[in-house]
Amino acid sequence: QGQLVESGGGLVQAGGSLRVSCAASGLTFSIYGLGWFRQAPGKEREFVAAITASSGRTYYVDSVKGRFTISRDNAKNTVYLQMASLKPEDTAVYYCAAAPYYTGDDHRRYTYWGQGTQVQVTV
Numbered sequence: 001q002g003q004l005v006e007s008g009g010g011l012v013q014a015g016g017s018l019r020v021s022c023a024a025s026g027l028t029f030s031i032y033g034l035g036w037f038r039q040a041p042g043k044e045r046e047f048v049a050a051i052t053a054s055s056g057r058t059y060y061v062d063s064v065k066g067r068f069t070i071s072r073d074n075a076k077n078t079v080y081l082q083m084a085s086l087k088p089e090d091t092a093v094y095y096c097a098a099a100p101y102y103t104g105d106d107h108r109r110y111t112y113w114g115q116g117t118q119v120q121v122t123v
Contacts, residue, residue: 002027002112004096009117017084020117022096024077027112030054033103034072034079035110038092038119047105048094049081059103064090086121093118 008020022034035050049070050059058070069082079096094117097110 002098004098004112004114006094006096006114006117009094009119011120011122012086014086014088014121014123016086017082018086018119019080019082020094020119022079022114024098027098029077030074032098032100035097035099035103036070036081037095037097037107039095040092045107047107050103050105051079052103053101057103059105083119088121088123091119091121
């Protein structure tokens with residue numbers, strides 16, 4: 001049974017940086033597209049970024065382009081989201097997710113989800 005565990009969330013001032021990580025176990029990591037989603041209080045879950053299984057091609061929601069970077073280390077079964085120039089509107093619970101042979105923004109295609117890590121950006 002696959003499992004994803006996020007870490008690295010926290011409190012940061014606007015303009016600051018933060019990196020969240022997601023460690024996977026129990027799945028063939030190298031065949032899974034990986035995504036980050038977020039959910040702010042009272043809002044729908046939102047796609048943030050995704051990275052393909054093999055080529056490392058990346059996708060981002062427009063609001064984070066140029067500020068966030070998704071990457072993966074297949075040797076460590078870990079995916080990262082490096083966040084820079086953070087804004088208060090980036091405040092949310094961030095979830096990583098894994099989808100076999102899929103990379104994109106459709107949360108229904110993702111099979112495994114982490115428990116989430118809170119990111120709070122203060123003014």
